[in-house]
Amino acid sequence: MELVKKADQPAFVCIYRRYWSELYRCAFRIFPNQHTCEELVHDVFLYLWNKGRDTDIRSLKDYLYIAVKNRALNRIRAENNLLTEVDDHALNATSSxxxxxxxxxxxxxxxxxxxxxxxxxxxxxxxxxxxxxxxxxxxxxxxxxxxxxxxxxxxxxxxxxxxxxxxxxxxxxxxxxxxx
Incomplete structure (x- = not known):
């Protein structure tokens, strides 16, 4: 992780290869959609690359799992809010x-x-x-x-x-x- 904080690309690639499939499986258990899970894991690694050096990470594995879990739960909340808005819109559209x-x-x-x-x-x-x-x-x-x-x-x-x-x-x- 110290090398990632120094923008060492090979170290980042090593972390990516080591954890990608595990994080994908973790996300898929929460949000069973292949495309969305790939996107969630990609976002976590992108954030790690862009902001990792500014973040105090004690356990990389724990950090990655928690980040994926939180993003998956946030996606579920966002989709539930969208469904509620669609339902509200449908009810308003039928006001006649x-x-x-x-x-x-x-x-x-x-x-x-x-x-x-x-x-x-x-x-x-x-x-x-x-x-x-x-x-x-x-x-x-x-x-x-x-x-x-x-x-x-x-x-x-x-x-x-x-x-x-x-x-x-x-x-x-x-x-x-x-x-x-």
Missing amino acids: LQAEERVNCLEINRIYDQALSELPERCRTIMIMSRHEHLSNKEIAARLDIAPKTVENQITIALRHIRTRLGEYLVTLLLFSLLI
Whole structure:
């Protein structure tokens, strides 16, 4: 670390090679998105290179792990805030809808979230990766080390369960999606 503080590039490269994959795995456990985790780890190393000489680091390994963990948690907070803003914007955009229709929309979201939470863990994970992270079946299969057909089956099970839970709200959901 003393060499990094003196802007010694070979020392920095050595640290980068030694810790990159461990830090990536640490980030992926918190925020399971390949591109985002690569970005988070890259940011930590960039900060270390640019500001490391001004930082009192007692344990390099601890510092790197804490930095990656904090960046991952900050990214989760930022995305949650963005989702809240999008939800608020969607509610404001539908202000011309009657109050009953807005309540129905909130109820549909609540039922969807509840149905998603009722799924078995692997099925829920696959559904989230497919519908929320927009990963292909092949990408999901590769990440989870399962067959693409298993991914398809799990998505089918999840969709069937969600449709069943939504039941009477499916028509409302269809109409709402046409209005927005």
